[in-house]
Amino acid sequence: MTLDVQLVGTTTQMAIVNLKPNQVVYGEAGKFLFSSGDVEIETKLSAPTDPNQNTAAGGGGGFGGLLRGAAAAGKRMLAGESFAFQHFRTRGGDGLLGLAGVLPGEMRHLELDGTRTWFAEKDAFVAAEAGVHFDIAFSGLGQGLMGGEGFILEKFTGRGSLLVAGAGDFIDLNPADYGGTIRVDTGCIVAWDDRISYGVETVGRLNRQGIMNAVFGGEGLTLATLRGNGRVILQSVTVEGLAKALVKNATKPDQQGMGALGGLFSGSRD
Known part of the structure; x- marks a missing residue:
């Protein structure tokens, strides 16, 4: 049974899920927004394995299942993800569930068919x-x-609906439409399928112009390269850029080095 998902909003999207009886959805802690009263919420160390069963990943319960769940949770913690998953299901009628990313931006509803x-x-x-x-x-x-973005990625296999989110607006590209390769700021990548090869390349040389590009151009000396004939999802806002903008605009003028000049031109005083 296909998951009934509606993405609402523009650049601050949320996913509204209409849960059918015995459908199970799991999400990262912190992405839940709201639900109807008949939706049951459980916190577990691992994802469910069967849409019709509420069992932990890896099969089996008891101490062995707990150890497997703890190992998977530790792996996620290494990647900076939440330690546990939240599981959502309804045993009665249809249930309403709202989910979203942690930053203002778009979402994508991807359908995995077991081949990708x-x-x-x-x-x-x-x-x-x-x-x-x-x-x-x-x-x-x-x-x-x-790449400066770390080397740990999230990987998704199997069958069913997958919801991903990012910052700003999204664009879907296929490198095959642009000569087979696209170069991207590493912070702009959201997701890609396994027909795409991901790499990092040095841009320019360590000469005067290369240093100018890195220091004043804001791009650094490396870019991500995406090659192949598949789907790539990019975002218009990098998390690093968003963080810098927030810090800059949250800082008072005198803290930005304006000192007395900031007070002189900020307005008259009685």
């Missing part, structure tokens, strides 16, 4: 059906250090 694997930057995951398996993938330490 999706990768996403950490923090992109919002929620998924029980048939979608959440895991952590590593892009390589050297590549991660070059």
Whole structure:
């Protein structure tokens, strides 16, 4: 049974899920907004494995299941994700569930059919059906250090609906439509499917112009490269850029080095 999802809003979207009896959705802690009274919410260390059963991932309960759940949770903690998942289901009639990302931005509802694997930057995951398996993938330490965004990715396989979110507006691209390769600021990537190869390349040289681009151009010396014939989702706002803008605009003029001049031109005083 296909998950009934409606994305509402413009650049601050939320997902409204109409849960059917025995459908199970799990999400990262902190992405839940609201629900109707008949939706049951449970917190567990692992994702459910079967849409028709409320069992932990890895099969089986008891101490062994607890250890497997703790191991998976520790892996997520290494990636900076929440320690536990929230599980949502309704045993009666249809239930209403609201979910969203943590930053103002768009969302995407992706349908996995079992033939494609999706990768996403950490923090992109919002929620998924029980048939979608959440895991952590590593892009390589050297590549991660070059990219400046870390080397830990979210990995999704299986069947069912997947909800991801990011900052700002989204655009969907296929590198094959642009010669097979697109270069992107590493902070602009939200998700891509397994037909795309992800890498990091050095831009320019360590000469005067290269240093000017890195220091004053704001792009650094590396960009992400996405190659292949598949789907890529990009966002218009980087988390780093958003954080810098918030800090800059939250700082008082005299704290930005204006000192007495800030007071002189800020307005007259009696």
